[in-house]
Amino acid sequence: MSPTCSLRSRRRPERPPRRSTRLRRALSLVAALVGAVLSAACTMGPDEPAVLSGYGVVEGYLLECGQPVAATMTFRPRDATSIDARAEVTPDSTGWYRTELPLGEYSVLLRPVVDRPWTIDNSSVGDTVRVGRAVRRRDFLRGRVLAEIRLPALLDGQTARLSLNRPEGSAGGRTTVADGVAMFDLRLVPRLGYIMRFDSGGNRHDFLLPGTYLVADADSVLVGDVPAVYAADVRGRYARVEGRVTGSWQESGMAMTVYAVSAAGATRNLSRCADDGSFGLDLLAPDFVRLTAGCGSMSRWFGGTSAVTSPLHALEPGQVIAGLELREGGLRLRFEGPGLLADNIGYLELVLPDGRRHRFHPGPANPVLLPNLEAGQYRVRVLGGCERDPWQPQWYDGAVEEADALPLTVYEGAFTDATIHQRAGGLVRGRFVGDPESANVSRRIRLHDVDGQPLCGESATSWSPAGAFLWQGLVDGQYLLSTSIDGLSWWYPGTFQQGEAGPLTIAGAAVIEGLVWQLPESKVVVHR
Structure with a gap:
């Protein structure tokens, strides 16, 4: 049996570190701790207290055209559940601001301090900031727009609004028209390019400057480091439509309103008729329009029975169209029924001369007045149970089937009277x-x-x-x-x-x- 030999490597035993090495390591550790403490003290400083856990800091400058501005900044959390975390900040005289907020994402609204705050609209052009654990630097560099719009005297005393629009949002402000001029001073506007939209709510004037409904033809303004100045004169651009609506509505005590409607169906302006039926529509931005008259639940087109057959007027700047007339008649329906149900009229269906049907609830009034109808033959039906009303469904003369119902004839300029005897179902x-x-x-x-x-x-x-x-x-x-x-x-x-x-x-x-x-x-x- 041959002997087995095993070769083993011999390792020198480790010596304990010398005393001088242990001392050097201890001194290095102490020096590192002291340096960290001194660094934290120098970084924080007396004006920057420690931030609470779960909070972050946002700071920076708010400047308008490169200058400090008196304003308030409102930080609103985008998460509605943390609405209580909103904060308002006022920058100092240099425009510098600093605020601590809970961690999260915020919308920032800027509002200048002005004598008439209602004249300034908050910008909806997105300004957001995310608050993290590190200090966030965010500067808000804004511009200013000075605009002068010369308008017809008919707008004097009305409140006008100028909007600066872009796909991401808008900015704007309001003013009162005086002596044919609307002066706007729009503050803290994001430095971007905009198209301008003017509207005066009183008469529904709403168009793009200098007087168009086409974005391609609209003026634009670029907001930058210096105040942007804009001027427009729309006095010579507006057109006018005049006419008269007469007939049964004048004895009903109801109001008649005429609307100018674009080819696409948008209302460009409206005018309430005077007692004699006259109306006048001013369009500061001429367009292709049709006219429709509305009274109560009924409406009619001028010169036709629908938007297809009603004439389309191509208005030009400075043009006046006068002499448009609409003569109408109406139905005066008195309802009778048993007991207390006599005051519950229910839903009605009106069949027009061309076969179109108009379904509506006339309300508690008895008799029911239906003005603004063209001359012709109509049929009236009480819808009854199918509309959850207590009445049996019937036509005005008591007929059950439409083929058996007698028509009611409407004449221009007067009401046709009829009585409907309702039967409880x-x-x-x-x-x-x-x-x-x-x-x-x-x-x-x-x-x-x-x-x-x-x-x-x-x-x-x-x-x-x-x-x-x-x-x-x-x-x-x-x-x-x-x-x-x-x-x-x-x-x-x-x-x-x-x-x-x-x-x-x-x-x-x-x-x-x-x-x-x-x-x-x-x-x-x-x-x-």
């Missing part, structure tokens, strides 16, 4: 049971004929608040009721099968009350 009232949530939720209730066909249209439903359900204004006949359970129809008194539904019979405007509609138990498994 039947009523079905009950409640849901069997569902612990039925008292806390609302359900849609659909009305069907005895064959299961939906009445009042597929989408017409009645709501059942807090477990109760109600249908009224029912004509004599048989009805089925359904609601939706997990996407399936659940029929009264409690079945998923239409053939097992219980028909409800209305005869002589009967009132059926105390119905119990059993909802499916939660343990029932619905197979789809």
